[in-house]
Amino acid sequence: MEFFLERFIGFRDMIHLVLVGMNHRTASVALRERLACSAGGELAMTAELLRNHDIREAFALSTCNRVELLALARDLSGTERLLREMLGAGADLPPGKSGDCFYSYSGREAVRHLFRVTASLDSMVMGEPQILGQVKEAYRRSLEAGAAGLFINKLLHHSFRTAKRVRSETAIAANAVSVGSMAADLAKKIFGSLRKRTILIIGAGEMSELAAKHLMNGCEGRVVAANRSAEGALRIAEIFGGVAVGLDGIENALNDADIVISSAGASEFLITKAMVERAVRRRKNRLLFLIDIAVPRNIEPAAGSIDTVYLYNIDDLQEIVDQNLCTRKEEALAAEAIIEEEVQSFEKWYKTRDVVPTIAALRTKVEAVVREELMTALADSHGRPGSSIDVEALSRTITNKMLHEPIVGMKEECFDNGATYLTAAVRRLFRLDNE
Amino acid sequence: MILFATVMVFYLVAALGHLLSLAVKRITLARASSWVLLAAAAFHGLFIAVRWIEFGAPPVVSVYDSLGFLSWAVTAIYLFAQWRTQTTVLGAVAAPAAFGMIMISSWPTTVDVGVLSFALKSGWAVAHIVCTLAGEAFLCMACCAAIVYLIQDRLLKRKRLNALSRYLPSLGDLDRVLHVCIVSGFTLFTLGIFLGLLRARAVWGAAWHWDPKFIIVFVSWFFFALLLHQRLALGWKGKKSAVLTVVAFVVLIFAFFGDGILFGTIHRFS
Structure with a gap:
């Protein structure tokens, strides 16, 4: 990292953090397909990175929407080139043609990028929850491969912490942004718990299947599938372990259903207001949630005017989803502020991590000297009248002991190199010029 | 009295906390406020116990004492309801209501049990008051919901x-919450009225009097009975039953406060 340069010149090697990657914004689907590698791919990439002797630690993340390679090495530009070549080769790109689809960051920019990725700020659907798990999984593999050392460990753990903060302190992931999860959210607002609800699925479309999956998520509900063709109904019924009926079974199924998802292709309404009114009477006014995601619509819109019936069509759901996406964008601003804070906090750890052991050693040493001298003085005092310690002599010996080594060291340094920065450092550390 | 002031402060903090949480829409704040409300209820319970010992009878007989008891009961019911269901937000209605009632009850008109009218000097009367108030507290919570x-x-x-x-x-x-509160509230309220009628017969000679308070209470009782019937027999849910709950409760408030303020009644003792 850059901030390393000034501080440790001459003391140790400069280490750089380099990140090269591509995501849904920079690369086409075709390219992402070629690069999107499995768990084995991540391992292979880290292994290949570690074969390079310059690279100390490495981390590879690969999901269907992004690939990120992260390396800790001495040679900044060389490593960047190496990472770009690796990605280019993986995507079957001719050398030198990778320029536009890959991005690269180094130092704190790389840290910020990783934090943003983990916190799902860089995702296609901002705030989606899967990415954190994917990064954790990739980190575990990097540990297995022996590619994660102190730095990567600390960096990844810090990024998990940041992601958790973003999730809990902002509403970035709070509201549903898909029609399916929106339907589930609404159902929860109507029924409270979704446990043991009965869901009627009309039509064998993918949309209703997806929405039903969201609704059935951990609620042990019962499913009735209705469809024009028997095999369609059976297929859906089989997925959710429910029963299949024909379209003429809808009227009956309405008696028990709490939630109806409809996405059948039909020219006339499959559920009319009169049908719902009859059902409401039979079901003693239990609340009924109707979701009509078919175009043209399957459920007569007037059915929504019945007191205990809540009818949402695809436009209603889409409108709320759009609003939620807007909210997420607003929340993203707050999230960016958290990211910035955490990047700084990581930087602080990085900058001060070397001084911590020194502080500890210094403290131990001073304590040892003081304790030893105090013990000696106490032992001496037993023979004296009144058993009093000679404080003046004690402070003198402690001073001498404490300053002996620094003074000798300064003198030697002065003799070898002239009155250099060591003297200046001592003057500064002890604030000798301020007094 | 320091204890009473503490109770007031706790109610105020809880009410403000709940209202604020409604404004900023943070559930954690509402949860914290509910803990404050729990503390308020605990101190209030202690306060009621102290007064009970002081007077040697449950401190529920004066309008103001009974309001204090009512606010305590409403708080207790709310705390129980939010513990059993995900309805912490109801505190935004319940806590200010409890605070409002305790505010009014703090107006200094302490009635000495010694000079109480003959009508109230009986275990029957106290049981009538306690049952009615507890029922009203449940119905108040139902109205909030x-x-x-x-x-x-x-x-x-x-x-x-x-x-x-x-x-x-x-x-x-x-x-x-609405359902449980209406069933328990209506049961207690009915029992309370029944005990009251018995006492009325003993004191005033007849159980029923064509008195404004009697009539208004009966109207609100009828509304609640209707509501309960519709809910149990026809499965009324949703808007209609909620509207009827609010209407019935408004009539009940009128019966409670109208006492000697809006109309004259024989049901007046101070």
């Missing part, structure tokens, strides 16, 4: 899934 239900219902019907509707409890949970 009904108000929130109507708001949430309106938002969901108009397809406004905004921050407010997300923050408010679900219709299902609200209806459950």
Whole structure:
């Protein structure tokens, strides 16, 4: 990292953090397909990175929407080139043609990028929850491969912490942004718990299947599938372990259903207001949630005017989803502020991590000297009248002991190199010029 | 009295906390406020116990004492309801209501039991008051739930899934609270009225009097009976039952406060 340069010149090697990657914004689907590698791919990439002797630690993340390679090495530009070549080769790109689809960051920019990725700020659907798990999984593999050392460990753990903060302190992931999860959210607002609800699925479309999956998520509900063709109904019924009926079974199924998802292709309404009114009477006014995601619509819109019936069509759901996406964008601003804070906090750890052991050693040493001298003085005092310690002599010996080594060291340094920065450092550390 | 001041402060803090949480829509704040309300209820319980010992009878006989008891009961019912269901947000209605009642009850008109009218000097009278008040507390909580239900219902019907509707409890949970409160409230209220009629016969010679208070209480009792019948027999849910709950409760408030303020009644003792 850059901030390393000034501080440790001459003391140790400069280490750089380099990140090269591509995501849904920079690369086409075709390219992402070629690069999107499995768990084995991540391992292979880290292994290949570690074969390079310059690279100390490495981390590879690969999901269907992004690939990120992260390396800790001495040679900044060389490593960047190496990472770009690796990605280019993986995507079957001719050398030198990778320029536009890959991005690269180094130092704190790389840290910020990783934090943003983990916190799902860089995702296609901002705030989606899967990415954190994917990064954790990739980190575990990097540990297995022996590619994660102190730095990567600390960096990844810090990024998990940041992601958790973003999730809990902002509403970035709070509201549903898909029609399916929106339907589930609404159902929860109507029924409270979704446990043991009965869901009627009309039509064998993918949309209703997806929405039903969201609704059935951990609620042990019962499913009735209705469809024009028997095999369609059976297929859906089989997925959710429910029963299949024909379209003429809808009227009956309405008696028990709490939630109806409809996405059948039909020219006339499959559920009319009169049908719902009859059902409401039979079901003693239990609340009924109707979701009509078919175009043209399957459920007569007037059915929504019945007191205990809540009818949402695809436009209603889409409108709320759009609003939620807007909210997420607003929340993203707050999230960016958290990211910035955490990047700084990581930087602080990085900058001060070397001084911590020194502080500890210094403290131990001073304590040892003081304790030893105090013990000696106490032992001496037993023979004296009144058993009093000679404080003046004690402070003198402690001073001498404490300053002996620094003074000798300064003198030697002065003799070898002239009155250099060591003297200046001592003057500064002890604030000798301020007094 | 320091204890009473503490109770007031706790109620105030809880009410403000709940209202603020409604404004910023943070459930953690509402939860914290509920803990404050729990503390308020505990101190209030202690206060009631102290007064009980002082007077040697349950401190419920004067209008102001009974309001204090009512606010304590409402708080207790709310705390129980939010413990059993996800309805912490109801505190935004219940806590200010409890605070309002304790505020009014703090007006200095202490009635000495020694000079109480003959009508109240009886275990029957005290049982009548306690049952009626406890019933009213349940019905008050039912009214709170009904108000929130109507708001949430309106938002969901108009397809406004905004921050407010997300923050408010679900219709299902609200209806459950509503139902339990109406069943228990109506039972206690009915029992209370029955005991009151018995006492009236003993003191005034006849159980029923064509007195404004009697009539208004009967009207509100009839509304609640109707509501309960519709809910149990026809499965009334949703808007209609919530509206009827609020209407019935408004009549009940009128019966409670009208006492000697809006109309004259023989049901007056101080």
